[in-house]
Structures are given as structure tokens and as C-alpha cells.
Amino acid sequence: MADTVQTWSPGLAGTRSGSRARGRLRLLLRRRSSIAFLMCLPLILIIASLVVYPALYSIYLSMLNRAQTRFIGLGNFRFLLSRDVFLMVVEQSAIFAISAVLFKALIGLITAHLINNLPAKGQRKWRGMLLVPWVIPLALSSLGWWWLFDPTHSAFNWIVTGLGFNEVPWLSAPGWARFSVILVNVWFGAPFFLIMYLAALKSVPEQLYEAAAIDGANAWQKFRHITLPMMRNIIAITVLFSLIVTFANFDIVQIMTGGGPRNTTHVFATYAFMLGIRSGDLPLGAATSLFMFPILAVAAVFILRGVRKRGREIG
16 A cells, blocks of 8 residues: 655645634624624724723823922822811712712602502603603703802792791801702702612512512512512612712702802812812822722722622522
8 A cells, every 4th residue: 555645835734724714703703792892892992092091191190290290109199188178078079979879769769669650651751750850951950950049049048038937058058058969969860760760660570569469468578578679789780870970970069069168068070170170280180080989999899799799699
């Protein structure tokens, strides 16, 4: 038997490797995940250019001196932590965000249950009316609320004095000013909680309530043992999203109080604007805005960890 001798050809090897590469490329393009990534790639690039780059540049900017001519490391952060005004801003931002989110969550949960128990036609009407505060541009609605609270032409004070009480310094006293901006934030953000919680209520199987009714459960027991466990993940994610937006809120405080009186209503966004834009110290303003990141990151880790844990228990 004669041995068959195979000769190696560089051209043949290149053709085979090229065909294998094209085959792998075709197989890759057939996968849904690959197609989805390619379709999302333009959006990813836009987000990277509009979000990631400014964030990285803010970190770089926060480590420069006021003239942006010398690298000072963490000097701006140490300077802010040594100022009593900044520590007051941290406290006010926490009070503003936590209290506003708690009231929005509570109001949204109550109104969602009330609307869910209405007939279908009534639900559409009430949903449309209650979403109006969230649909109106925040700057315009804040101007309307500022007119209602304005010390000179306050519609609220006109009602208060008409009832025989003294005028209320809505925007000139620290306590009342904080109350006013929190009230406006709750008025604007509660419809978002309403629509999210209402969608979660619609997803709860009706058979669970029927089985609980057969077992003799009352309304509170149904809410505690059926509704609340089924809504926990939606509640957690909604609270996290609202906490991020509320912490970074700018329009309401800037339009209604401008951070006053005596810096008692400043939050991170308005204080960073005052330092960076009005005072001309961009590095210090950038450092102020970056203080929001670790606070929100810690909150996100705890909330998302709970969501993941409950997801595993359900799965």
C-alpha cells in the first residue's frame, strides 16, 4: 500500500481559516444577545459620551485649584468637610430626600389602592387627573407654587388671614421654607409612585385574594400577607429611583428659595451651582456634586441586595 503524502499549502490554510472566521461571525450574528448588543451600541456610545465622560471630567476637575492651574488632590473635599455650611447642606439633603420619598411612597400606596378598587371607567378618569402634577414641567409648577407661597402676594396667606390667623412666613423662615420645598416635591413625585404601585397591584393574581377570603382573612391581613410581599421589589426599586432623583433635585429649591434663608434649604445640586457657577469656583462645585455619589451608591447596594435576595426566594 502506498503512503499518501499531503503537502501543506499556505493559500489553502488561509482560505480555511478565513472560512472558519466567517462561520464564527455568522454564528455570532445569529445569536439574539449579539443582535441586541449591536442595536443598543449607538445608545451605549451616546450615554458614554454624555454621561461617562462628564462624570470622569468632574472627578478630574474636583482635584484642581480654583484657577484650574494646579493639581491639589483631595484638597477641595477636605475644605468642604471643614465648613459648617457644607455639613448643614448634607443634613438638609438627607432630610429633604428621605422625608419626601417616604411621603411620596405612602401617598402613592394609598391612592393606588383606592384607584384599584374603583370600577374600570372610574380608574381611567382618576389616573388621568392624578398624573397631571407629574406631567406639568417642574419649572412651571415650581413657579406656580412660589406664587402661592410668596410673602407679598401669597394666596395661602390670604386664606390664613381670612380665617383670622396670622400670616405664615412660608419662604422666609427656615422651618417653613423646608416644609414648602418638601411639600412641592411630594406633590410632583407622588403620581410616579401611584402609577408604579398601581401597575404592581394589577399584576397580583386575583386567586390569592379569593383563597385568603375563603380562609377568613380581613383587608389588613390580605394587604400584609399578599399585597405587600408581591409588591416589595417594585416598592424598593421605585424608592431607589426616587431617592436618586430627589437627592439631585435642583428646580424646586432653586426657584422657590434659592437655598435661603441663610443657606438653610440648600441641597447638593443648588449648593454646587452656587459654588461652581455663581462664585466661579468650578472645582469646588464639582467636588460638592461628587459627594452625592457615595451616599447614593450605598443606598443602591442595600436596596438592590434586598431585591436580589427576594428574587432568589421567589425563584
